Amino acid sequence: MPVNLEEMRRCSVAVDLGASRSRVYVKDTGIVVDEPSVVAVNTRTAALLAVGEMAERMTGRTPDHIRVVRPVQGGTVVNVDLAQRMLRHLIGGKLRRTRIRRPGMRFAACVPYDSEPLAQRAVRETLAALGARRVELADTLVCAAVGSGLPVEDPEATMIVLCGAGTTQVAVLSLGSIVAAETVPVGGDSLDHAVVEHLRGRHELLLAHHAVRPLRTLLHTPGRAPAVAEVHGRDVRTGLARTVAIDIEGVRQAVNSPLTAVLDAIRTVLRRCPPDLVADLSDRGVVLAGGSALLTGLDGLLSSSTGMPVRTAETPDTCAVRGLGAMMEGRVEAMRLDPLAG
Numbered sequence: 001m002p003v004n005l006e007e008m009r010r011c012s013v014a015v016d017l018g019a020s021r022s023r024v025y026v027k028d029t030g031i032v033v034d035e036p037s038v039v040a041v042n043t044r045t046a047a048l049l050a051v052g053e054m055a056e057r058m059t060g061r062t063p064d065h066i067r068v069v070r071p072v073q074g075g076t077v078v079n080v081d082l083a084q085r086m087l088r089h090l091i092g093g094k095l096r097r098t099r100i101r102r103p104g105m106r107f108a109a110c111v112p113y114d115s116e117p118l119a120q121r122a123v124r125e126t127l128a129a130l131g132a133r134r135v136e137l138a139d140t141l142v143c144a145a146v147g148s149g150l151p152v153e154d155p156e157a158t159m160i161v162l163c164g165a166g167t168t169q170v171a172v173l174s175l176g177s178i179v180a181a182e183t184v185p186v187g188g189d190s191l192d193h194a195v196v197e198h199l200r201g202r203h204e205l206l207l208a209h210h211a212v213r214p215l216r217t218l219l220h221t222p223g224r225a226p227a228v229a230e231v232h233g234r235d236v237r238t239g240l241a242r243t244v245a246i247d248i249e250g251v252r253q254a255v256n257s258p259l260t261a262v263l264d265a266i267r268t269v270l271r272r273c274p275p276d277l278v279a280d281l282s283d284r285g286v287v288l289a290g291g292s293a294l295l296t297g298l299d300g301l302l303s304s305s306t307g308m309p310v311r312t313a314e315t316p317d318t319c320a321v322r323g324l325g326a327m328m329e330g331r332v333e334a335m336r337l338d339p340l341a342g
């Protein structure tokens with residue numbers, strides 16, 4: 001999906017609808033929304049009870065008549081109605097406070113490079129309900145590369161690994177387009193799942209998904225992390241609350257295991273690239289973006305496994321929406337490839 005930079009410059013609101021978080025960037029203002037893509041609904045009345053952070057805090061704690069729903073999965077809007085209502089609440093009056101004129105508002109949105117036409121239509125429909133007269137779409141990978149400060153329009157290769165909640169996308173870009181790309185269904189959610197399964201198998205302890213987050217901060221480079229940590233959960237057999245001392249190295253190994261799919265994806269993309277571009281990459285290395293790029297030690301793991309330099313983008317979680325914002329604000333110059341005369 002080639003990005004039309006001319007059309008992008010006419011947009012005033014950029015949206016990145018992620019499985020984990022939704023982000024909205026307003027031209028010349030910056031990010032105005034960065035909240036979990038979660039809604040809580042009363043199943044009896046269909047009323048929306050909470051959105052964003054508030055709805056996420058309700059996960060796993062609701063009575064029968066309240067359902068916590070994620071309207072976006074794997075970068076695809078799976079429930080257009082709830083996604084519209086969620087965004088309307090998250091954006092609220094924020095656009096009114098900017099200089100954006102409502103009639104004729106143009107939106108830009110990023111979608112996975114391999115998204116189906118139906119999935120693209122779902123994004124357009126979602127944003128139309130917010131008053132978008134026109135929606136320009138761009139590849140999330142290209143947006144994240146721009147947001148990471150990569151010179152994507154240059155005739156040199158850049159590699160980006162975008163680690164989200166549900167998926168990881170790997171691509172080599174050159175001249176503003178994707179040369180080769182691969183997606184694997186491994187992201188922050190599967191890493192959390194691996195930790196939960198490890199504790200259930202090794203320690204017979206059931207851990208709530210939100211309780212995994214504090215454990216991540218312990219996964220520092222070997223040598224500096226504590227060897228053991230105390231974790232509170234529920235005993236699998238008795239159902240009673242229990243505290244166990246867990247071995248951090250075991251947790252680290254459990255997290256590393258799904259990451260082999262990411263390494264395979266990197267190798268596949270490299271194999272599909274022309275040798276000249278692979279040579280560029282051995283100098284330039286790989287840039288990690290997406291929220292899961294914040295996982296401590298991920299850059300070191302990928303670097304030691306691929307032999308290439310790996311750096312994590314600055315604020316990797318918001319790269320994609322900031323990249324869209326840079327395109328809207330005209331901060332990305334396309335390389336002119338006009339046909340030569342004669």
Ligand SMILES: Nc1ncnc2c1ncn2[C@@H]1O[C@H](COP(=O)(O)OP(=O)(O)OP(=O)(O)O)[C@@H](O)[C@H]1O
Pocket residue numbers: 017018019020021022073074075163164165166167187188189216290291292293294295296317
């Ligand atoms: N400090 C951190 N350490 C490790 N993982 C983190 C950290 N902060 C966020 N994450 C993980 O990053 C993921 C969210 O990343 P991101 O915001 O890029 O996802 P998304 O764009 O909503 O998802 P997707 O790209 O799959 O649609 C979550 O799984 C979250 O657990």
